[in-house]
Amino acid sequence: MKEPILKVRDLAVEFATYGGHVKAVRGVSFDVFPGEILSIVGESGCGKSVTLQTLMGLIPCPPGRVTSGSAFLGDRDLLKMSRQEMESVRGKELGMIFQDPLTSLNPTMSVGAQISEVIIKHENLSHKAAFKKTVDLMKLVQIPEAEKRWGQFPHEFSGGMRQRIMIAIALACRPKILIADEPTTALDVTIQGQILELLKQLQSEINMSVILITHDLGVVASVSDRVAVMYAGQIVESGSVKEIFGSPAHPYTAGLKSAIPNPLKTHQTVLESIPGSPPDLFSPPTGCAFAVRCKSAMKVCLQSDPPPMSLDKTSLRADRFSKCWLHHQYAPLALKEKALHA
Ligand code: SF4
Numbered sequence: 001m002k003e004p005i006l007k008v009r010d011l012a013v014e015f016a017t018y019g020g021h022v023k024a025v026r027g028v029s030f031d032v033f034p035g036e037i038l039s040i041v042g043e044s045g046c047g048k049s050v051t052l053q054t055l056m057g058l059i060p061c062p063p064g065r066v067t068s069g070s071a072f073l074g075d076r077d078l079l080k081m082s083r084q085e086m087e088s089v090r091g092k093e094l095g096m097i098f099q100d101p102l103t104s105l106n107p108t109m110s111v112g113a114q115i116s117e118v119i120i121k122h123e124n125l126s127h128k129a130a131f132k133k134t135v136d137l138m139k140l141v142q143i144p145e146a147e148k149r150w151g152q153f154p155h156e157f158s159g160g161m162r163q164r165i166m167i168a169i170a171l172a173c174r175p176k177i178l179i180a181d182e183p184t185t186a187l188d189v190t191i192q193g194q195i196l197e198l199l200k201q202l203q204s205e206i207n208m209s210v211i212l213i214t215h216d217l218g219v220v221a222s223v224s225d226r227v228a229v230m231y232a233g234q235i236v237e238s239g240s241v242k243e244i245f246g247s248p249a250h251p252y253t254a255g256l257k258s259a260i261p262n263p264l265k266t267h268q269t270v271l272e273s274i275p276g277s278p279p280d281l282f283s284p285p286t287g288c289a290f291a292v293r294c295k296s297a298m299k300v301c302l303q304s305d306p307p308p309m310s311l312d313k314t315s316l317r318a319d320r321f322s323k324c325w326l327h328h329q330y331a332p333l334a335l336k337e338k339a340l341h342a
Contacts, residue, residue: 004031005176005209006055011069011079013047013054016062020282024050026233027068031319032177037203037210039220039241041256042230045278048213051230052179054079056096057086073176092122095170099182101162105154111165112138112150118172137168141198160191167198174206181213196223217260221245226319229253232278232289236323239311249311249322251294288325300325 013025025047032038040048053059055071055078071078073093081089090096098104106114115137116130125133131150138146141164154162163183170178180199184192200223203210214220220227220241227244229237229252237250248254255274276293279285287302288294294301309327312320325331 002033004033005073006032007070007072008051008055009070009072011051011054011071012067013050013059013064014067015064022281023284024233024281025054026284028230028233028235030228030235030238032209032211034176034209035203035207036225037200037212037223039212039214039224039227040230041214041217041220041227043215043278045281046230047233048230049181052096052181052211052213056090056094056179057081057083058096088122091118091170091175092173093176094179095173095175095177096179096181097163097166097170097183099185101159101166102154104166105162107154110151110153111157112152115165115168115172118169122173133172134168137172138165140171140202141165141168143168158191159188160194163191163195164198167195167202171202171206175208177209177211178203179211179213182215183212184219185214185216192219199223217245217256229256232284233281234289234323235308236290237321238308239320243311243320249327250290250324251296251326252290253322255293288323296326298325298331 008031009029011025011028012023015022015024028047028051030038040051042048050059054064054066057078066079069079073089078086078089105111109117112131112134115134116127119125119130119133120127123130135146135150138149143149143161143164154165157165166183183199184195196219199210212219212224224241226240227238228235229244229250231252237244237248237253239249244253245257248257252274258272259274261271274293279289279292285291285302287300287304288297288306291297291301306323306325306328308321308323310318310321311327
């Protein structure tokens with residue numbers, strides 16, 4: 001069994017606001033293995049971006065605050081690193097690409113200079129060597145006429161090409177893990193496909209791991225090896241892409257899956273949706289956060305937050321679980337009781 005290169009345990013993050021403390025991430029644990037694509041999926045505001053930005057040391061503190069947890073990259077805890085240590089890790093060991101390449105790139109610098117800057121900072125190369133490496137990277141991410149376009153500015157590139165530049169910056173020092181935060185959301189559908197294909201190709205060429213944050217299940221299905229489903233600041237289900245799509249165990253995952261439009265159902269006029277809205281994270285509920293929206297909710301669901309329940313029969317895999325009372329050994333009895341009193 002492979003050893004994970006990143007181990008996140010019991011991560012909790014909150015933000016101080018005038019209205020109180022928002023508990024944005026509530027006890028998140030996951031592993032990232034070498035050479036895999038792990039997708040973290042969930043609706044807006046579920047805490048997926050905050051989780052990854054915390055690992056990169058990018059949340060502003062204050063108002064943000066890590067209230068518990070650890071995140072070991074090898075034998076170093078990312079959450080205990082000084083600002084200087086974190087700067088040497090960012091770019092070199094952890095790369096990140098953001099949702100909107102236009103606002104993430106510096107409009108006053110040529111794209112080539114922005115890629116070279118990372119190489120010069122982390123690899124101590126001469127400007128000439130950095131230029132050559134930058135051109136190679138631009139070719140790797142399929143920018144045509146790379147030498148000529150080195151000196152052009154972000155506004156001279158299309159949305160898809162700008163995202164390729166962001167990927168080149170993130171890959172400049174061949175990071176162990178690339179974090180891609182909704183990398184295709186701002187792009188049109190055909191360009192989305194090209195960028196995902198490029199990410200997958202680069203991931204296998206360089207053998208790096210990718211953590212992909214998205215709310216698009218189509219994207220998840222096409223590129224991921226494993227999936228973690230987040231809801232209200234917690235991971236509620238985790239498994240391989242086949243398990244999550246083939247046999248979703250948590251009612252929220254099942255709801256997300258059934259909300260995907262089916263092009264084969266030509267008579268379908270109403271799209272399925274999950275009724276209700278996520279809970280207020282100023283004061284999260286005592287029981288299961290999904291209870292008020294869940295058709296299978298039982299009495300226990302309102303009283304107690306379910307722990308992650310293993311769905312792996314061999315019990316060897318910690319990454320196949322559902323955080324739902326339905327998977328408790330006594331759940332069938334509770335359901336029967338509910339039916340009797342219905
Ligand atoms: Fe539904 Fe209860 Fe499972 Fe929560 S724990 S998802 S309320 S069945």
